[in-house]
Amino acid sequence: MKREPMLAGPIDLMVLAVVDRRPSHGYAILSALRLKSGGRLDLAEGTIYPALYRLEQAGYLASDARTVSGRSRRTYRLTRAGRTALRERRRAWRDLVASMDAIVHGAAGDHG
């Protein structure tokens, strides 16, 4: 029996979501995550760049390298497959949250 992984990389989902909103480079994704989470999501470069390579390898992202103000910058955008993956992972995340809420926060009065 083949099980769906319980949580398929929270960071993948977040990266896809950020890039979906606007094509972005690695450093900008880190900034966006830190900003939007009120500082809670404070990822290291060692986390984000392998995630970006992985997602590009998987065909979910495509990238273009440029030099901006003397610095190389690699901007990623979502592919068609990436949009599909994003939708799927959003669904999986919502499912997991719903399942965990039922268990972790539970309905009061549930004496099964």
Place this chain on the structure above:
Amino acid sequence: MKREPMLAGPIDLMVLAVVDRRPSHGYAILSALRLKSGGRLDLAEGTIYPALYRLEQAGYLASDARTVSGRSRRTYRLTRAGRTALRERRRAWRDLVASMDAIVHGAAGDHG
């Protein structure tokens, strides 16, 4: 800089929550998870038992073995430290959900 892990084992949290509600043995925890999630959380024994040992090793659970109807049964209950850990993990989960919601579902009209 020491980062808090993004998600400290969803299964640990679920197990603690189930056992908090009622002291339980492994098989019963699996059943409860499957039931309360509408079949979505269908864990294998290979997942639950190491998790139970780990949590007991960490001092969050304590157990008693009995024989019921010819079958050995090990019932786990939450320790005081386990209650503290449960509270902490609930908080961490809520934080992660909030952070991810801000990013993955985003506020409509957020064009920042």
Place this chain on the structure above:
DNA sequence: CTTCATACCTAGACACACTAGGCATAGCGG
């Protein structure tokens, strides 16, 4: 006898996030 439900157990594989570094340019202040 076989199958299913109820119980438990374990080793190894795999994936991913984190740690701990490293490289570089540009600008500012001392």
Place this chain on the structure above:
DNA sequence: CCGCTATGCCTAGTGTGTCTAGGTATGAAG
């Protein structure tokens, strides 16, 4: 000049947790 900060990128290795793929056993029903 140097040191620090901000902006960009990169990589190897470690640790952890979940999944896979098995295994054990008893009792009941067909």
